[in-house]
Amino acid sequence: MGPAIESLIRGARVSLEVALSTDAEVSRLTHAALREALRTRGRSLRARLLCTPAMVDTRFVREVTAAGHAWEVRTTQMPPLCAVVVDGSATLVSVGPPGASRASLIQAATILQAVRNFYANVWGNATALTERIHFGDQPRTDTVRQVLQKLRDGVTDEVAARELEVSVRTYRRYVAEIMTLLGAESRFQAGVYAAALGLLPPPEA
Structure with a gap:
């Protein structure tokens, strides 16, 4: 498949x-091929990458954002699926978990259109990772980053609230607001999205 x-x-x-929603090795190979395409043909290609949070390559997201080309990356939950549609005329599709799926090259117009329609529907409801999110004024931005760091580090709500000098209720409200802004359905997703968007500094060694 790779x-x-x-x-x-x-x-x-x-x-x-x-x-991309399954098979870490296929994801690695696909990201490598996309990275090369971005480097050599980024200006001439329009590209959209849709992947589950587990398949997000945060470095690639930052590279796409920095390049400023007509490339987008979004994330959402999907069934086990790997698909590539090239120039709207051919698609390689593999459905099922790793080791139990088989890839098919599809060029038949009706099936190809069905795949593209499915992709468009999922894409429309996915969270964009290559759009810059603004949290308002600087003090609020600093608070958001601090909360995201606490989430990433696995700090309990009680400890995080104490370190930020706010009540636990206020801290949990901050978390809920940040998840809404990021379009995340869980704290884990919020951390993935924040890292992909470059909202968090690298963890200390």
Whole structure:
């Protein structure tokens, strides 16, 4: 599956639509191929990458954001699926968990359109990782970063609230507001999105 995806991505001339929700090795190979395409053909290609939180490559998200091309990355929960649609005319699809799936190259117009419709529906409800999120004034931004760091570090609500000198109720309200702003459904997702968006500094060694 991985080599086939790499070959398709290398052959893209106009557009790429990629979905990754399973198989870490396929995700690694796909991100490597996308990274090369971004470096060599980023200006001429339109690309969209859709992946589950577990498949997010935060370094790649930052590279896409910094490049400023017509590339987007979004994340959401999806069924076990890997798909690449190239130039709107061919797609490689693999459905099922790693080791129990089989890839199929599809060029039939009706099936291809069904895959693209499914992709568009999921994409429309996914959370964008390559859009810069603004949290308002600087004091509020600083608070958001502090809360995100507490979430990333696994600090309990009680300890985090004490360190930030707020009540536990206020701290939990901050967490809820941040999750809403990020479009996250859990604290774990909030941490993934925040890292992908570059909202958190690297953890201390």
